[in-house]
Amino acid sequence: MKFAKIPMATINRLSIYMRTLQDLLEEEMDVISSERLAKQCGVNPAQIRKDLAYFGEFGVRGVGYRVSDLINQIKEILGLNRNWNLAMVGLGNLGSAMIRHGNFIKHGYIFTSAFDVDPQKVGKRLPNGLIINHVDELEEIVKEREAHIGIIATPASAAQSVANQLVLGGINGILNFAPVQIQVPDCCHVENVDFTIKLDCIAYHLSSGG
Amino acid sequence: MKFAKIPMATINRLSIYMRTLQDLLEEEMDVISSERLAKQCGVNPAQIRKDLAYFGEFGVRGVGYRVSDLINQIKEILGLNRNWNLAMVGLGNLGSAMIRHGNFIKHGYIFTSAFDVDPQKVGKRLPNGLIINHVDELEEIVKEREAHIGIIATPASAAQSVANQLVLGGINGILNFAPVQIQVPDCCHVENVDFTIKLDCIAYHLSSGG
DNA sequence: CCCATAATGTGAATAATATCACATTGTTAA
DNA sequence: TTAACAATGTGATATTATTCACATTATGGG
Numbered sequence: 001m002k003f004a005k006i007p008m009a010t011i012n013r014l015s016i017y018m019r020t021l022q023d024l025l026e027e028e029m030d031v032i033s034s035e036r037l038a039k040q041c042g043v044n045p046a047q048i049r050k051d052l053a054y055f056g057e058f059g060v061r062g063v064g065y066r067v068s069d070l071i072n073q074i075k076e077i078l079g080l081n082r083n084w085n086l087a088m089v090g091l092g093n094l095g096s097a098m099i100r101h102g103n104f105i106k107h108g109y110i111f112t113s114a115f116d117v118d119p120q121k122v123g124k125r126l127p128n129g130l131i132i133n134h135v136d137e138l139e140e141i142v143k144e145r146e147a148h149i150g151i152i153a154t155p156a157s158a159a160q161s162v163a164n165q166l167v168l169g170g171i172n173g174i175l176n177f178a179p180v181q182i183q184v185p186d187c188c189h190v191e192n193v194d195f196t197i198k199l200d201c202i203a204y205h206l207s208s209g210g
Numbered sequence: 211m212k213f214a215k216i217p218m219a220t221i222n223r224l225s226i227y228m229r230t231l232q233d234l235l236e237e238e239m240d241v242i243s244s245e246r247l248a249k250q251c252g253v254n255p256a257q258i259r260k261d262l263a264y265f266g267e268f269g270v271r272g273v274g275y276r277v278s279d280l281i282n283q284i285k286e287i288l289g290l291n292r293n294w295n296l297a298m299v300g301l302g303n304l305g306s307a308m309i310r311h312g313n314f315i316k317h318g319y320i321f322t323s324a325f326d327v328d329p330q331k332v333g334k335r336l337p338n339g340l341i342i343n344h345v346d347e348l349e350e351i352v353k354e355r356e357a358h359i360g361i362i363a364t365p366a367s368a369a370q371s372v373a374n375q376l377v378l379g380g381i382n383g384i385l386n387f388a389p390v391q392i393q394v395p396d397c398c399h400v401e402n403v404d405f406t407i408k409l410d411c412i413a414y415h416l417s418s419g420g
Numbered sequence: 421c422c423c424a425t426a427a428t429g430t431g432a433a434t435a436a437t438a439t440c441a442c443a444t445t446g447t448t449a450a
Numbered sequence: 451t452t453a454a455c456a457a458t459g460t461g462a463t464a465t466t467a468t469t470c471a472c473a474t475t476a477t478g479g480g
Contacts, residue, residue, distance in 0.1 A: 015410040
């Protein structure tokens with residue numbers, strides 16, 4: 001099953017299901033049907049079952065899914081039953097905010113290095129204890145600290161060059177906040193986050209009366 | 211043409227095209243083919259033409275698209291030839307970072323109000339001159355300052371209640387950073403941004419050898 | 421033990437989206 | 451003026467994703 005090509009959208013949804021299930025677990029719910037879960041996630045129940053079916057059978061017919069089991073299964077599927085080391089590049093408003101934000105650690109994402117070009121910032125210690133390094137040292141330090149994922153929170157103009165450095169440092173996953181399309185070799189997976197695109201999308205809906 | 215149902219993905223891409231075209235304009239390029247633009251945006255050339263075809267004919271056969279014209283056309287389509295007022299709710303790390311970030315104003319998105327529940331924060335002045343109001347006043351102030359779009363940058367637990375307030379305040383577009391699915395009436399359009407979902411997606415790709 | 425019930429898992433049907441391939445049409449130059 | 455060219459716009463096709471509908475199978479009660 002793991003060899004079928006899985007839709008990207010499915011992976012995204014699995015992450016959402018997991019988040020919701022974790023909330024349900026805190027509310028001491030131990031079994032849930034696809035119908036109830038679907039409602040809470042804003043999707044179709046069959047969608048959930050199909051998404052899960054790519055990877056196996058996790059439910060009990062006539063009963064539903066055991067919440068804690070399903071969480072673990074999805075973690076297994078997504079590769080979240082371990083920690084991932086993050087390298088943050090660019091400590092402007094956004095980069096700093098993310099490092100201060102506690103939510104990542106909670107989900108097993110750990111910042112093990114941080115970089116900037118600003119001499120004012122290099123050498124400073126961040127709230128989480130990390131010392132900011134100069135981007136010139138990126139390749140070396142990223143290797144040394146075994147970073148798995150690079151986060152680009154630099155201005156657009158620097159993004160491609162940073163991406164190149166990250167790839168040289170052996171990184172195969174990049175979360176890109178810069179509003180440009182970066183080019184990387186096939187071995188590297190890029191996810192883009194662009195707030196203004198989302199705002200544009202809202203603007204469209206507002207102005208076309210939808 | 212404006213009455214056909216436009217794919218969501220098309221709207222997203224239009225925003226990306228526009229961003230890329232703006233870069234090209236700065237490089238003094240005045241005409242571009244769908245092929246070159248496609249390469250730069252990482253999509254298929256036919257995709258660009260199809261996306262634009264939903265709204266009209268903007269190119270010149272045998273030549274391509276005039277960069278500055280196309281930017282204006284896309285702005286028109288997306289409703290970006292005007293300003294949009296933003297209400298920021300939640301001035302933690304992320305909310306504060308966004309307000310400090312200059313990129314929004316550049317694209318016509320203007321913060322006209324900011325809210326938090328923390329008495330320590332209420333009354334403080336932000337770098338852009340805005341004074342932080344208490345969330346209790348949200349509905350009233352949002353109406354008064356004609357906010358069009360609400361941004362939820364609160365903890366997950368507060369998100370739904372804030373969304374309700376925003377809707378009461380007459381807001382029809384919400385950008386939600388809280389990692390929960392919020393429920394709103396049909397008249398309100400919600401876009402979600404969740405970094406950890408993106409990270410999960412990268413983790414999946416890294417661990418399943420893709 | 422067997423039946424009623426409930427909710428999964430899944431093949432088939434549908435819908436949405438992306439790509440191809442080419443006819444169409446401006447442009448340029450001889 | 452006209453032919454060669456280049457790149458759009460678009461119908462047809464292929465691909466992908468979602469939803470339906472029901473056969474399947476655990477569970478619990480009579």
